[in-house]
Amino acid sequence: MNEAHTKEILLKPSTTVGLREKLSWGIFDLGNVSFSIVLVDLVFSLYFVQIVCARRTDGTFLLGMAAFFTQIFVAIFLPFIGALSDCLAKRKFLLGFFFVICILATALLGTTHEGDVWKSLLCYSVANISFSFTENIFSSFLPELIPPSSVGRFSGWTRAFGNVGGIFSLLLVYPLLSPGFTVSNTELLRLCFPIVAAIYMMCGFPLFFNLELQKKSTPTKSFAQALLKILTDLKETALLIAHNKPLLLYFAASFLFFSAATILMIILAVYAQMEYGITGAQQVGIFLLIQAGGTLGSFIFGFFQDKLGSRRSLQLDLLLWIGCVSSLVFAETKTSFYVASFLIGIGNGSLLSLARAVMSLLSDEDKIGKHFGLWGLICRIATGIGPLSFSYLFIATNSFKTPMLLPLCYFIGSLILVSFLPKDKLKKPTSSL
Numbered sequence: 001m002n003e004a005h006t007k008e009i010l011l012k013p014s015t016t017v018g019l020r021e022k023l024s025w026g027i028f029d030l031g032n033v034s035f036s037i038v039l040v041d042l043v044f045s046l047y048f049v050q051i052v053c054a055r056r057t058d059g060t061f062l063l064g065m066a067a068f069f070t071q072i073f074v075a076i077f078l079p080f081i082g083a084l085s086d087c088l089a090k091r092k093f094l095l096g097f098f099f100v101i102c103i104l105a106t107a108l109l110g111t112t113h114e115g116d117v118w119k120s121l122l123c124y125s126v127a128n129i130s131f132s133f134t135e136n137i138f139s140s141f142l143p144e145l146i147p148p149s150s151v152g153r154f155s156g157w158t159r160a161f162g163n164v165g166g167i168f169s170l171l172l173v174y175p176l177l178s179p180g181f182t183v184s185n186t187e188l189l190r191l192c193f194p195i196v197a198a199i200y201m202m203c204g205f206p207l208f209f210n211l212e213l214q215k216k217s218t219p220t221k222s223f224a225q226a227l228l229k230i231l232t233d234l235k236e237t238a239l240l241i242a243h244n245k246p247l248l249l250y251f252a253a254s255f256l257f258f259s260a261a262t263i264l265m266i267i268l269a270v271y272a273q274m275e276y277g278i279t280g281a282q283q284v285g286i287f288l289l290i291q292a293g294g295t296l297g298s299f300i301f302g303f304f305q306d307k308l309g310s311r312r313s314l315q316l317d318l319l320l321w322i323g324c325v326s327s328l329v330f331a332e333t334k335t336s337f338y339v340a341s342f343l344i345g346i347g348n349g350s351l352l353s354l355a356r357a358v359m360s361l362l363s364d365e366d367k368i369g370k371h372f373g374l375w376g377l378i379c380r381i382a383t384g385i386g387p388l389s390f391s392y393l394f395i396a397t398n399s400f401k402t403p404m405l406l407p408l409c410y411f412i413g414s415l416i417l418v419s420f421l422p423k424d425k426l427k428k429p430t431s432s433l
Contacts, residue, residue: 024206025141026158031203032135033162034169035196039106041265042287043173043192044124049270050181051189052112052120060270062121064391067266070125071384074132075377079230081133092208095137099204102130103197110193114183132380138207163295163349169199170288180280181273238374246362246422247371251378253417254355257318258379259386260407260414261351264325264344266387267400271328274400276337286341293345301350310357311421317354318415320347325408329401355379362421386410 045063053059084094105127112120173192179185241247272278272286304313320343327340363371386407393403 020210024210025138026161027203028138028207029158030162030165031200032131032138033166034203035102035106035131035200037166037287037291038169038173038192038199039196040128042170042269042283043177043189043196044109045266046181046269046273046283047189047192048120048124050273051114051183051186052117054114054183056117058395060267061391061395062117063266063270064387064394066121066125067128067262068384068388068391070128070132071380073125074129075380075384078133078136078377078380081136091137091141095134096208098130098133098137102127102134103201105130106197106200107194110190112190113186160295160298163291163298165203166291166294167288169196170284170291172199174281174284177284178281181283233373241371241374249417249420250358250362251375253414254359254375255378255382255385256410256414256417257321257351257355258382259389260321260325260410261348262383262386263390263407263410264328265348267390268341268344271400271404272337272341276334278334278337282334286338289338289342290345290348293342293347294349297346297349298353300346301354305354305357310354310361311418311423313350314354314358315415315418317347317350318411318418321351321411322408322415325404325411329404329408358418358421 048063049059053062081094105123109120109123109127112123173195176188176192176195179188181189241251268286268290269283272283278286301313301317304316308316324340324343324347327336327343331337331340359372359375390403390406393406394400397403
């Protein structure tokens with residue numbers, strides 16, 4: 001979100017923001033993690049490939065295409081959402097609008113059956129797009145709730161809290177998933193979608209009731225003016241970064257490691273079933289391991305970051321990812337897959353916070369908002385390109401093992417690029433996010 005977003009709605013000063021409002025924000029983040037891990041990473045990918053496309057061979061390709069188009073759509077239209085927010089000066093209203101759309105689209109996934117390919121893809125895409133818009137608007141409230149000196153610590157703790165919530169959400173749907181992703185279990189599997197929608201709804205409601213707005217400013221720009229300013233800022237920032245070699249290196253590295261991480265999180269459940277015969281309750285167990293690893297990783301790499309610095313910690317994280325993907329590609333036993341899944345959780349739980357920290361160190365203080373805006377756009381595109389590239393390689397090889405070399409190459413490339421970042425620009429202290 002751009003700088004204007006912090007002006008359109010003024011909350012009570014951060015010194016008077018109460019525990020109730022902060023807790024409501026944290027509970028909403030719990031809903032975000034639960035939605036992402038249960039629906040996006042586990043349930044829908046398997047339900048779509050194994051149930052909806054039970055009589056088709058292109059399920060994995062279509063899933064990758066859906067992930068690509070939804071993320072590219074979000075990347076293109078986020079500036080329009082920002083402009084609309086500036087124009088209406090009703091950020092909380094927009095948050096509620098996309099929140100409701102996400103809940104309805106997720107619940108409608110529960111009405112899909114075998115053969116409902118386009119209906120399920122439409123519902124999934126709408127849910128994922130509205131969730132992305134909701135998460136983006138939701139994140140823009142954080143600087144107004146927490147003083148800058150505490151933002152990193154608060155964000156990290158709420159993310160760890162969200163990971164714990166993700167574990168409980170997985171346990172909640174466990175009885176429905178344990179019989180396996182088979183056509184005969186369709187009725188139970190369909191119940192997962194309204195349950196996820198209900199969890200997300202219950203986690204989001206406290207924020208709307210407890211986030212007290214002290215004052216609303218009068219919008220001063222038309223939609224066209226607000227949009228033009230956002231696009232102009234993006235263009236000017238892109239031109240500046242084109243002459244900033246460290247940022248160019250880091251943008252390229254971020255594109256690669258976010259592409260790779262997205263591939264793994266979206267494909268992992270399907271990969272486990274196709275290559276290792278892991279089904280039903282065992283698949284839920286994999287994502288419980290990932291969530292447990294994510295909670296642990298946020299603490300472990302927080303310690304590393306304090307001791308070693310953000311750049312070295314990010315390098316360690318990328319080395320961990322490389323080891324995990326290598327295990328997935330070359331190992332043959334279920335035990336090795338379980339170990340790799342836990343380590344993936346550790347890497348995934350810290351990747352975003354470390355990436356943000358390095359980005360903040362590379363950015364000039366007076367341009368940090370604009371740099372982060374363009375970096376976020378690049379990362380969003382990466383989360384679409386990654387699954388798309390995997391899907392095309394899967395179609396070309398008709399194999400899961402060979403396309404898994406793609407994220408391995410992405411991580412290796414990103415590690416090389418991060419290693420070339422100038423050390424002198426990464427010495428100033430920062431709080432982890």
